[in-house]
Amino acid sequence: MFTGTQVLSLDDKGRLAIPARQRERLAKVCDSRLVITADPQRCLLVYPEPTFDELARKLNALPAFAKETRALQRLLIGYANEVEMDGQGRVLLTPAQRDYARLDKRVVLVGQYNRFELWDEAAWQQTLAESEAVSLEALSGHPDTALIRL
Template sequence: MSHFLGEFDCKLDAKGRMMVPSSLKKQLPEAEREGLVINRGFEKHLVIYTKKEWDTITEELSKLNAYEKKSREFIRYFTRGATDLTLDSANRILLPKVLMDYAGITTEVVLSCVLNKIEVWAKEAYDNQLDSEPENFANLAEEVMGNAGRRGAHD
């Protein structure tokens, strides 16, 4: 599986459409044929997945025990608002109004590629989130990636 790379500042037009930057579009060769899915993120942002990645995620969700309340709630909240996106002839996507409202998106957004997904942030929220970077990022890296020796060290 390939991962996305890059960070892109974008503007929405009056109808809520966003031009997909050409260097990002090159990373999405199947997007025109298969489409994309946008959904709420865990923080106040949106997430774009390829249709193939979304299908993988929903397959995992389908394996959860629907008789357990926490599983049902998670599935319900995770999939709430999920919407198919298609690129128009001008390589634009229309962001759903309800999702834009959830993420506080008005006109300026940042697309941040994070492994297998593209996060869509209101520019101000993204900047604020980056401003709250942990004081000692090295300590966080050790805590999260400390067992990386088993996977192969990365310096």
């Protein structure tokens, strides 16, 4: 399980150093093999390889000629890059991935239970503010049942 939020920096070569706590967990879960891909919200998704393989199988099982399916496949599979953490726990993001997510030097790694999201720091701050507003709206409408619907 991957949780927490950490502000990190990309090095000059576009490499991300995975924090030690997460690195240890990834070594156990996927032998340090990851798949990094694009998310429709202009961030990157970082999956343990077995988790991404399961997702790709599910995507492949969707109706092949449905417009929405093809758009999602192009994004998630088209941007997918298999990587292995190096000896220092770093992974290389491709230039296309960095451009897509508009990543600058400072990034935010956000645990999402079975994967991570990787955001440009400024984009994360904006997204976080929007998410807080949506959460407050949901809770104010039906505070007793809002979380049950999750």
